[in-house]
Structures are given as C-alpha cells and as structure tokens.
Amino acid sequence: MDVLINVFVALHIIGIASLLGGFLTQMKAMGAGTACFIPAMLHGALTMLVTGVALVGLNQADDQAVNNVKIGIKLALLVVILALVYVKRDDETVDKGAFAAVGGLTAANIFIATVWT
Numbered sequence: 001m002d003v004l005i006n007v008f009v010a011l012h013i014i015g016i017a018s019l020l021g022g023f024l025t026q027m028k029a030m031g032a033g034t035a036c037f038i039p040a041m042l043h044g045a046l047t048m049l050v051t052g053v054a055l056v057g058l059n060q061a062d063d064q065a066v067n068n069v070k071i072g073i074k075l076a077l078l079v080v081i082l083a084l085v086y087v088k089r090d091d092e093t094v095d096k097g098a099f100a101a102v103g104g105l106t107a108a109n110i111f112i113a114t115v116w117t
Helices: 002-025 027-032 039-061 068-088 096-115
Strands: none
Touching: 002 027, 002 039, 002 096, 027 096, 039 068, 068 096
C-alpha cells in the first residue's frame, strides 16, 4: 500500500508542478496584460483533484490519520482554482486579478500542504 500511496503523491506533485509552472510561464504576459490560462494549468489542477481524492481514500484504507479540516480547505481552494481556470480557459486574455488569484491560491495550497502538520 505504501508504494501505491507514494506513486499517487508523486503524481500529485507533478500536477501541482504543471499548475504552478503554467502560472509562472505566464507571469511576464500578466505584466503586459496578455496572460491566459494554458492547458497545462487545467490539466495540472485536474490531476491534483483526482490524485488528492485517491490519496485521501488510500490513506483512510490504510488506517492512517487524515486531517479532514486540512483536506477540506485544500479541496475548497482547488475547486476555486479549477473554476477560474475552466471558465476562463478559452479567453485570449485573462484579467490580472483572476490570474493572480490562481497563482496565490496555488501557493496557499502548497503552503497548507507542507506547513500544516
């Protein structure tokens, strides 16, 4: 079970790398007002959602303690990220505020995952 959990953790990290990497590649464009949500950001967020749900299920099946408040907050942030990216994915440019919100919520999600023990 530990190997399976570690595989899903790795996939979860790949998802967040895709989301954050997509955001970082568009930072210069955000300054110019031409930023857009690239497909890597949507795919990364969806990967995070699927692997995160799988990780919670696998940890509970392995009788490991799961902090439901932490998971709930992370899920809420991810749902907001997904909503913003999904709704605005076809727009040629995205408002600076919405784009910055996705970056900020992604960073918050990372900090919640790593700092909150």
